[in-house]
Structure formats: C-alpha cells, structure tokens
Amino acid sequence: MCTRCLWLDASKPDYVAYHDEEWGVPIWNDNKLFEFITLESAQAGLSWYTILKKRTHYRAAFKGFDVEAVAKMTETDVEQLMDNPGIIRNRAKIKATINNAQRFIAVQQEYGSFAKYQWSYVDFEPIINDIRGREDYPATTEISERFAKDLKKRGFKFLGPTTVYAHMQASGMVNDHDNDCFRKNPLIEHAKSLDLRSLLN
Template sequence: MTTRCHWVDLSKPDYVAYHDEEWGKPVLEDAKLFEFITLESAQAGLSWYTILKKRDNYRAAFHQFDLHKVAAMTEDDVIKLMDNTGIIRNKLKIQATINNAKRFIEIQQEFGSFAYYQWQFVNFEPIVSTIHSPQDYQATTEISTQFAKDLKKRGFKFLGPTTVYAHMQACGMVNDHHDDCFCKAPILEMYQQLDIKAQLSSQK
C-alpha cells in the first residue's frame, strides 16, 4: 500500500495527483513560479483544495499565467473577472494578481530571474524537514517571514509569511513530505542531482 502525507484526501483524484506529481518538487522555471504564487495568494484565507479545483479557470482567466499579459491587464479586466464564477471573486485578490505580475517582472529585471531571487532565501539548497506527525508541520518559519517581508517591501500583495511558506513547500524550497511518504526519497534524489545555483546562474 502506498503511503502518502496525511493531508491528502484519497477520495479526490486531483488532490492525490497534485501531491504525487507536483508538491515539493523543485521548480526553477519562472512561469511555473508565477502560477504557484498567484494560486497561493488567491488561497489566502481559504483551503488549498478550493483553489486547486479552480486552477484551470485561473489559467483561462489570467492568460495561462503569461506574465506580461497579466501585467498589462486593466481595471476593466478586473471588473469582468468579478463576474467570473470560476475563480475567487475577490476584487483585492484579482488586483493583487495584476500588481504581483508587475512586481515579478521587476525582480526578473534585477536578478535575471525570479527563480534566482527566490532560491537565494534557502541558499539554493532545499530544506528537508523531519515530519513524523501532523504536529511536526510548521505554518511559517523565520525564512518564510524574511521572504514575505522582502516581497512586501517590493510591493507584492496577499503574500504573508504563512502563504509564502505554503509556496516554499509547493515549489520544493522545503521538502515537507511526511517521512513515510513515498514521495520523500525520490525528491531527495532530485535534490542530489540538481546544482540549483549553477543551473539558475546559467539561465540569467
């Protein structure tokens, strides 16, 4: 029998697929990181599964997360999206997505890529947590607090320390799979095969 992290609802195939195929694997591509950041900011105050079910709708609403197209969206687009029942119709969150796209581009211009900027917070080395029980999970860390503080200083919205930590978990900056989870070891092997700093430096 395959052992997974306790939070996975086995009755929801899309949730299982997200856990098995995406969560915790290192992401080095800016396009994917922008998608993850957008979804995490939309999730603030809600359950992750609520957003996961709407993921395809978010892709359609925000130009498949094309960074420059999202950054160019206007207040008229915001008004239209407020009638879109496929996404969370929170005006501040919709506006934050457009704002965050602009801020994301600014970071790309400064650091060469958002991925390089982001991964420096863990010194380009994923953090491997020891997770034996649900009580071992953290909602925020010193690093996620620093990361969120820097994002806020740069003008990002809806990305506090807890949301940022969830982002770090999702994109592999932290391996928070349960120690008995079948995903834990393969992701550790992925870490060993990657020279994240060298790879990101070559992309700048």
Template sequence: MSTELKSNEPCRCSWVDLSKPDYVTYHDTEWGVPVHDDNKLFEFLTLEAAQAGLSWYTVLKKRDNYRAAFANFDPVQVAAFDDARAAELLQNPGIIRNRLKIAAAINNAARFLEVQAEFGSFSNYQWQFVGGKPQQNSIASPADFRATSPESDAFSKDLKKRGFKFVGSTIIYAHMQACGMVNDHHQDCFRNAELINLLTRA
C-alpha cells in the first residue's frame, strides 16, 4: 500500500479516492478506530458481509439505506425479521438485493444475540482474538498489506462454528480493520500517528 498526496491534502492511505468526500471522511474518522459498541460491531459485520465480491465504496454509499432497512442495526429487531420482511428487503433498491446476503444478515443477528448471551457482549467475544487490544501493523509498501491474518483465520473459524454466514477470513480481516482491531493505516498516513497516539493515551 502506498500513499496519495494532492495539493494541500494530508498524506493518506492509497485506497482513499479523494474525489469521493464520503470515502475520505470514512478513512479520516472511522477506519481503524477501535469499536466496542455492540450495535456498531453488528453494523460493520453486516456491511462487510454485504461487501463480499464488491467494493467497500459500493456498500458505503448505501450505508444510510442499510440503517433504515435493518432497524438501525439493532440485532434484536433484525433477528425477528420474518420471510415477509426478507422479501421486502429483496425489493429494496437502496441495498444490495442479494437473497443469500439478506438471509445471512438475519441469521447473523440471531447468532450475534447468542454470543452476547454467552460473553456478556459481542465486544468481549470479538476482542479476545487480539488479546483485548489493537494490533499495530507497519505498512510501508504493498508487500506489507495483507488480506487475512492468523487472528482473522481463528475469528472466522469460530464464527462459522457458531453458525454465522458470510464470515470468511478475508471478510473478517476487513471487519477487524474497520473496527480497529488492527491498525493498517500506511505508516506515512496522518491517521496512523493519530491512532497510535489515541491508543497510547487510552
């Protein structure tokens, strides 16, 4: 991964398209920030599953539509969606109308509640895979960037065992990046230093 620098813009990770303000905002304010709120974790898990085979920006553009369609990502409400509600979602042009992905979101909400009941929170469960604190990766070149890790392999395997769908290791590693379980900002990206400082003060 390299970085991109234009005029007065700060140095950012190369995947950020500066022509897309919402993409820039996501990178600058959310990506890599540790998340412990369960509803937010369910949101990212659902959106990452929806992304499978697509670009993240395709899903990001539909995020508000997903919030409206999936009860603001309340797993209790989503787990109660019936066949009629699933059929309605398939007709919703604001989301990705994929039958398997919609079914997975509803299934995963129910599994999410089971994990909460067992561990007290999904956050407690999720963060155990990195020992409770973010991993700081050193990304200096494309060769340093990865799509999976031993931790995402273990996380993915356990989710599958629990009955979650669309949770392959690549999807879960992207989830870990989004939720700040790993800091994969390029070492020259301005957010890398900010996140390291944030975690040092925590």
C-alpha cells in the first residue's frame, strides 16, 4: 500500500488521482500553467477539492483554458458564465480570470513564455522542502510573497501570497510531498532529468 501525503483525503478517488498524477509535477507548458492559475484564483476562500470537482466545467466554460480565447471574452460571456452552475458563480472571480488571461499574455510577450517568468523565481529548479508532519507545510514563503507582489503589480487578481504558494506547489516549483510519500523521490529525480534552465532559456 502506498504512503501518501497527510493532507490527502484518500476516500476521494479523484483527489487521490490528482495527488498521484499531478500535484508537484513540474509544469512548463503555458496553457497548463494558465489552467492552474485560473483554478487557484477560483479557489480563493474555498477548498481546493471544491474546485477540483468542477474542473471539467471550468475547462468547458473557459475555452479549454486557451489563454488567447479567454483574454477576448466579453461582458456578454461574463453574464453567460454567471448562469453556469458548473463553476463558482462569482462575478469578480470570473472577470478576474479574463483579466488574468490578458495579463498572462503580457508576461508571455515580455519573457517569451509565462513559464520562464514563473520558474525564474526558483532559479529553474524545484525547492524540495523537508515535510515530516502537518506543521511543516508552509502557507506562504518569502518567494511566494515576492511572486504575488509582482503579479499584483502586473494587474493580476485573486492571486495573493497563499494562493500563489498553492500554485507553486501544484505546478512543481516546490516539492511539498511528505518525506514518506511515495511521490517525493520520483519527482525529485524527474525534476533533475528535465533541466528546465535549458528548456526555458
């Protein structure tokens, strides 16, 4: 039987699949990063599992997380999304997603890719944290504070330091799997094999 992270509710198969297959895997594909940013910003004030259950609805509502298409969404689209029971019907969060798509594209234009911008915060290598118990999970870090501050300066919404740290965990910028979790070491080896510095520069 696999040992998994302490935070995981193993009674939920979709949550287990997310932990086993996605959480902490380094991502450098911009569309995938936009998906994670969209979902994390929607989570603000809610549980991640609430958003995870709605992920397929978010994918359909926001055009497969095509950042160019989302950036062009209009007030008419906002009104239609407010009637969509599959997503969180919060007008501010919906409008923030469209705004964030526009800001995301601006970062791509400046850096060549959002991934290059994002991964520069950890010098293109995941931070591996020593997680022995629940008290070892950080909520924010100095890096997530700086990252969030810069995102805010660039006009992004619903991406404060805690939300940004959750994004960093999800997209593999940090490896916060428990030391005893069966995913910890394979992800360390996977990250070493990637050479993100060469991939993104």
